[in-house]
Amino acid sequence: MERRVEPTLADWQNEYLDSVRQGRYWTSHWIQFAGMLAVLKVVALIALEQSAYALAHDPDSRWALAKATMIFGAVTGTATAVLAWIPFNAMPVARPIDLQELLLLIPQAFPVAIPIGLTAAILLGLAGRVSTRTIVAALTGAVICSMMSFLTLGWLAPSSNQAYRTQVIGHEIARGDNELTLGELGTRIEQIRAFDPSAPARRLSVLYHTRWALSVTPLVLAMFALVLTGRSGRTTMLNLPATLLVSSGFALLLVWTNNFAFRGSVPPLLGAWLPNLTFATVTAALMPWSLRHRAGIVG
Amino acid sequence: MPRKARVPTLSRKESLILELLVEHEQLYGLEFVAASRRGLKRGTVYVTLGRMEDKGFITSWLEDAPPRAGGLPRRIYRATPLGRRVLSAWTEMARQLVPQFGR
Numbered sequence: 269m270e271r272r273v274e275p276t277l278a279d280w281q282n283e284y285l286d287s288v289r290q291g292r293y294w295t296s297h298w299i300q301f302a303g304m305l306a307v308l309k310v311v312a313l314i315a316l317e318q319s320a321y322a323l324a325h326d327p328d329s330r331w332a333l334a335k336a337t338m339i340f341g342a343v344t345g346t347a348t349a350v351l352a353w354i355p356f357n358a359m360p361v362a363r364p365i366d367l368q369e370l371l372l373l374i375p376q377a378f379p380v381a382i383p384i385g386l387t388a389a390i391l392l393g394l395a396g397r398v399s400t401r402t403i404v405a406a407l408t409g410a411v412i413c414s415m416m417s418f419l420t421l422g423w424l425a426p427s428s429n430q431a432y433r434t435q436v437i438g439h440e441i442a443r444g445d446n447e448l449t450l451g452e453l454g455t456r457i458e459q460i461r462a463f464d465p466s467a468p469a470r471r472l473s474v475l476y477h478t479r480w481a482l483s484v485t486p487l488v489l490a491m492f493a494l495v496l497t498g499r500s501g502r503t504t505m506l507n508l509p510a511t512l513l514v515s516s517g518f519a520l521l522l523v524w525t526n527n528f529a530f531r532g533s534v535p536p537l538l539g540a541w542l543p544n545l546t547f548a549t550v551t552a553a554l555m556p557w558s559l560r561h562r563a564g565i566v567g
Numbered sequence: 568m569p570r571k572a573r574v575p576t577l578s579r580k581e582s583l584i585l586e587l588l589v590e591h592e593q594l595y596g597l598e599f600v601a602a603s604r605r606g607l608k609r610g611t612v613y614v615t616l617g618r619m620e621d622k623g624f625i626t627s628w629l630e631d632a633p634p635r636a637g638g639l640p641r642r643i644y645r646a647t648p649l650g651r652r653v654l655s656a657w658t659e660m661a662r663q664l665v666p667q668f669g670r
Contacts (some may be wrong), residue, residue, distance in 0.1 A: 271627075271642075272617040278639035279596045279609075302609065310608030317614070 276303075276310050299381075315408040318401060322538050330402045336393025336406070342386030351377030360435070372432035375425040376446075379417040383489045385517040386413055390493035391507040391514075396498050410490035418483035443477055453479075456471035472537060474529045477540035478522075488544045489518065492551045495558045518543055575622065575649075577657045580607060580615050585624065585654040588646040593642045595630075616644055624650030 280303030287296040324330075352373040394402055433561040434440055443449070448456060453476045460469040521543040529539020539545060577585070581643070583606050587599055594602065596616065600609050605616070619625045626647050629640040 271620060272613050274639070275596050275616070275627075275642035276609075276613045278641045282641060283640050306610040306613075310613050313611065313614045317618075500663060 272310055273307065274315055276307050279296055280304075280306065286327045295316045311409070312408070315411075321401070326399070326401060328397060329399055329405075329552055332394050332397035332402055333405050335400075336389040337428045340385045340389035340409075344381045345560065347381035347384045348374055351380055352562040366435075369432060369435055372428045372435065375420050375428040379421050379425070380519070382413045382417055383485045385519065386410060386486050386512075387489050387493045387514050388511045390490060390497060392510045394494075395497050395507050403494060406494060407487070413486035413490075414483055417486060420480040420482075421482055426452075427533045445472060450476070450479055464528065470532055471530060474526060474539055477537050478526060481540040481544050482522075484544055485518070487550070488547050489514065492547050495551050495554045521546060528562035576652045577617075577624075577653060580611070581619055581624065582654060582657060583607065584612075584615060584619060585646055585650050588625065588644065589654065593643050593645045595643050596611065600646075603664075619650070620644075623647060624653060650658075 280299070281350060282301045284296055284303065287299055327390065352370060355376075357371055358371055389409075390406055396411040426443075426449050427445045430443050433444075433447070445453070453472060457469045457472050457476060460472070496514075497507075525534065525539045528534045529536045534542070583603055584599060587594060587602050591598070591602065596613055597609065598614075599612050600607050616625065616627070620627055624647060625644050627642050627644045630643055631640075
């Protein structure tokens with residue numbers, strides 16, 4: 269791995285230092301950005317190479333990953349459909365089902381459905397078959413899911429929400445808080461604080477930080493689920509309720525901490541990140557036990 | 568049963584990297600990107616170089632010292648005799664299969 273990452277870092281650093289010495293301000297910033305993307309791409313490609321190796325050379329890992337992928341697709345798809353149907357069905361006026369309107373609600377449901385699908389895929393698909401290769405593959409999948417969530421929460425969901433509102437009402441309307449992109453939300457918060465420094469812009473701040481936090485949730489829940497699979501063996505009968513418990517527990521905790529933040533009982537940043545922090549702490553606490561169990565030290 | 572010897576294969580990017588190394592003798596990562604005129608990208612060139620090194624087509628070493636203080640030493644790449652032979656055979660095979668190749 270170091271033979272791939274180390275030259276990327278060295279070339280990036282030297283190119284950047286050259287541009288700084290030559291006083292090329294904008295070029296140096298562009299190099300910083302392009303270099304960072306290159307490093308991320310190299311790490312992602314290495315992870316994919318490792319997963320491809322696992323798929324090609326280890327039938328047990330191959331079957332486990334294929335099963336996990338199928339479960340991820342089925343659960344994410346079902347959860348997305350249910351979470352899109354709930355607001356669609358909650359319209360006060362009875363309307364004929366419009367497929368286009370329903371499709372516009374999918375992006376707002378997707379970032380919530382992804383962590384549920386990922387947890388189910390790991391707990392049900394990889395139970396008892398966790399190896400270094402499947403862990404690398406699962407974490408690569410989680411990183412990709414996190415990136416997809418980030419793009420959806422930041423840009424895709426706000427624009428599709430607005431398109432849905434326009435479609436339902438029949439004419440253009442002003443965008444609400446949930447229809448602002450991540451950048452616009454940040455700008456709006458700054459504008460409010462600049463106008464009145466004592467104004468907390470609490471609601472917008474909670475929404476802003478929650479979008480960032482939810483983007484990281486697939487990775488947090490994937491690690492939590494991987495720790496649980498180390499302890500649970502192949503007993504999928506237990507893993508099914510565990511999947512429901514983890515997903516609903518996380519959702520309830522998020523609603524609860526968000527409400528606290530909306531009311532001002534906790535700062536917006538804490539209210540948004542507390543569920544991730546809680547699950548990450550429990551993961552860290554269970555990690556030694558899980559590793560011992562996997563190594564066969566605990567019976 | 569004895570294992571069959573695998574015939575070395577070259578992807579388009581690997582062949583481009585070997586061609587550049589035959590032309591320039593030795594290069595570092597970003598020089599490949601610049602010399603390839605968009606044939607290679609900075610995000611993928613290092614992975615391809617690493618894979619080619621594993622196959623034994625190229626060899627690499629760290630430059631003696633950073634030319635200026637502050638930077639990590641760059642990794643320089645050079646084609647191995649095996650890499651040159653594979654490129655030569657690959658080019659010849661392509662020329663025979665596709666007469667227009669290399670004109």
